[in-house]
Amino acid sequence: MGWLAGKSARIVGDCPAIAKALEARGARLVADGASDILVHVAAPPAVKPAHELSHDEWRAALDAGLDQRFLLAKEFAIASREAGKGGALLYVGAPEQALGSDHAAAAGALGNLTKTLGVEWARDGIRVNTILTSQVGETLGNLAAYLVSDYAAYVTGAVMGVGLDD
Amino acid sequence: MPAPAHHIVATQPPEFGWFSAMTRTPMLARLTGQVIVQDGGESLRRSLMMPDFVPPRERADGPWGWQ
Numbered sequence: 001m002g003w004l005a006g007k008s009a010r011i012v013g014d015c016p017a018i019a020k021a022l023e024a025r026g027a028r029l030v031a032d033g034a035s036d037i038l039v040h041v042a043a044p045p046a047v048k049p050a051h052e053l054s055h056d057e058w059r060a061a062l063d064a065g066l067d068q069r070f071l072l073a074k075e076f077a078i079a080s081r082e083a084g085k086g087g088a089l090l091y092v093g094a095p096e097q098a099l100g101s102d103h104a105a106a107a108g109a110l111g112n113l114t115k116t117l118g119v120e121w122a123r124d125g126i127r128v129n130t131i132l133t134s135q136v137g138e139t140l141g142n143l144a145a146y147l148v149s150d151y152a153a154y155v156t157g158a159v160m161g162v163g164l165d166d
Numbered sequence: 167m168p169a170p171a172h173h174i175v176a177t178q179p180p181e182f183g184w185f186s187a188m189t190r191t192p193m194l195a196r197l198t199g200q201v202i203v204q205d206g207g208e209s210l211r212r213s214l215m216m217p218d219f220v221p222p223r224e225r226a227d228g229p230w231g232w233q
Contacts, residue, residue, distance in 0.1 A: 115210045122207040123217040139196035146188060153222040154181045154204040164199040 002026035003149040004037070012072060013041030015092060021141030025149065037088045037148040038076045040069050044094040050101040058102050065093060065106030066113070073117055077126055086125020088148040089117075092140075095132045095166045107132055111159045118157025127156035133166045179223050 005026035010033070011019055018039055023029060027037060045061040073089055080087040091114060096107040110130060117128040129147045133140060139162055146152055160166075182204055188194055203209060208219045 119207045119210045119212075120217070123220055125222070135196060137196065139194055142193040143197060146185065146194075151181060151184045151188075152204075154179060154206045155185075155202065156207040157210045158202060160200045160202055162197055162200070166199075 003145060003151060007036040007148075008034075009037035009039065009148065010035040011039045011041065013039075013043065013092070015039075015041040015136065015140070015144075017136055017138060017141035018092065018144045019141075021138070021145040022148070025145045027145075027148075034079045034083065035076075035087075036085070037090075038072065039090045039092065039144060039148065040072055041092045042069065044099055045103050047100045048102075053100065053102055058105075061100075061102035062106050062109075065103060066109050069110060070113060073113075073128065077117075077121055077124070080126050081124055086127070088152075089126065089128045090144055090148050091128075091130040092144065093130070093132055095134060095161060098134055114159050115157040122156055127152070129155060129157070130159045131162065132159065133162040135162045135166070179221070181222075 003025040004022060007027050008030050009022045009027040010030050011022070018041070019029060022037070022039075042065050045057075045064065048057065069091055076087060076089055091110060093107055093110065094103060096104050096111070111132075114128050114130040117126075121128065127147075129152075131140065131143060131147070143160075143162060147155060147158075185202065185204065189197060206219060206221055211219060
């Protein structure tokens with residue numbers, strides 16, 4: 001099935017299931033530079049009780065789970081606008097409540113960021129969605145492929161999981 | 167003038183049906199308990215600084231062009 005035929009996709013972070021699903025739908029994976037699709041996968045931070053978190057550890061989790069994601073989105077939106085075309089941006093991470101307080105803060109903020117960017121860039125044809133899940137399998141890959149495809153043209157600003165535990 | 171919200175629902179773009187169909191296939195076998203809104207972000211607009219909503223299929227340069 002060529003849902004993503006003719007589209008280039010950049011995956012920042014590691015998620016073999018998503019890479020496999022995107023390629024299977026015809027997307028051409030690129031390592032860097034401009035792309036039609038951008039997927040950002042954040043590795044979950046180590047789980048520590050809140051009272052044991054140092055300020056540096058807190059900042060590192062917020063940086064990886066929020067700051068870097070925003071900066072990448074901004075870069076993606078600027079490039080898409082300059083190219084005069086839309087694009088699809090997808091954030092992938094662990095569920096909000098699954099890890100420590102640092103991840104909970106980053107993932108909670110990411111939800112609001114997703115909604116705001118989704119609306120702010122809707123008219124430019126740039127869609128922004130998030131999957132927060134503990135799952136790493138085939139359904140995650142297929143859901144990601146759907147969300148970055150034109151079949152999901154009406155889905156933006158959405159934050160969703162995969163299973164009931166998400 | 168942008169189409170009113172009820173117009174968007176009334177026209178039922180095929181995107182709605184496509185995803186409904188996908189949820190019934192093995193592709194999304196483990197997807198459950200999720201609420202997925204397909205409204206192009208319209209329901210998320212909260213402030214006047216947010217741009218007017220234009221349904222994807224009504225954008226001249228939308229993903230499906232003029233189809």
